[in-house]
Amino acid sequence: MKLKLGDHSNALNDHSRVMREQFGIRTTGEQYVIALAGNPNVGKSTVFNALTGLHQHTGNWPGKTVDNAQGNYSYRNKSFLLIDLPGTYSLLAHSVEEEIARNFICFGQPDATIVVIDATSLERNLNLALQVMEISSKVIICVNLIDEARKKKLSINFGELEKELGVPIVPTAARNGEGLSDLQKAVYSMVVEKKKTWPKQIPYSEEVEQAISALLPKVEALSLASIVNPKWLALRLLDSDVSFIETISRYAATQPQRTVASQRQGG
Ligand SMILES: Nc1nc2c(ncn2[C@@H]2O[C@H](COP(=O)(O)OP(=O)(O)OP(=O)(O)O)[C@@H](O)[C@H]2O)c(=O)[nH]1
Ligand SMILES: [Mg+2]
DSSP states (O other): OOOOOSGGGGSOOHHHHHHHHTTTOOOOSSEEEEEEEESTTSSHHHHHHHHHOOOOOOOSSSOOOOSOEEEEEEETTEEEEEEEOOOOSOTTOOSHHHHHHHHHHHHSOOSEEEEEEEGGGHHHHHHHHHHHHHHOSOEEEEEEOHHHHHHTTOOOOHHHHHHHHOSOEEEOBGGGTBTHHHHHHHHHHHHTSOOOOOOOOOOOOHHHHHHHHHHHHHHHTSGGGGTSOHHHHHHHHHHTOHHHHHHHHHHHHTSOOOOHHHHHTTO
8 A cells, every 4th residue: 555655744735724823833925834853952943043043042951942932034035934842852752842842743734844863873863863754754854963973083974874764864063054054955945846755664563564554544534644644643553652642632633624625625
């Protein structure tokens, strides 16, 4: 069976707008919503401040950002609304801050998600990146702190990493502004020029894949499946993580009824 992976966010329908508004996101006209996700203390707010000119709290310890912050920037005459999220190690984690980040990534309908990762700790950081890539194909990986990696004499083959992961990789040293125009360019290519990605998907054991296939028809019938990848929803059901399933149900319940007009447009 062929799965649609996240290409739902292309056309912003009523469902998506309602979901966004739950997070206090109101965009006017053609404004693209870009989420900044990543492990704690990797430089998300530093990227956010550099691009928006705002002053989110930064510092060298984890857990500074505790709520979503929004700020604008323009690039090539297009307007982007950047959402700075609290740090999170996993989309399956449970602190309040992590839930804020997770809920926005999963249900906030960003046009793209930048996952900021620490160049000196790639393996640990890629865990979250791969989880986000399971939900959405609109992912850009910003490998930050490359100045620190250089100091530690770490060499990273960014081209190879990009090939392996199937999404754009942008090296940055956000504190010095290095690479940030490349990051803006990558966001523009993805959301304005609709450049395609092929995010690497982690295969599960045959047993789990079979269970997913059995659940998929039921999950695909849910209205939430039009904005969240059905395979990912099936996996969460298999996890039996009751509190997360309750969260999913809450978002599902706030989905507007499909109107005749949106059905006509295929929404
Ligand atoms: N050397 C170096 N330091 C950086 C870079 N980017 C950010 N920092 C520093 O890293 C620390 C963490 O940056 P933040 O922007 O607060 O990180 P964050 O990801 O928003 O952290 P949380 O909100 O706690 O999850 C700060 O001391 C920044 O000045 C960089 O590219 N190079
Ligand atoms: Mg922060």
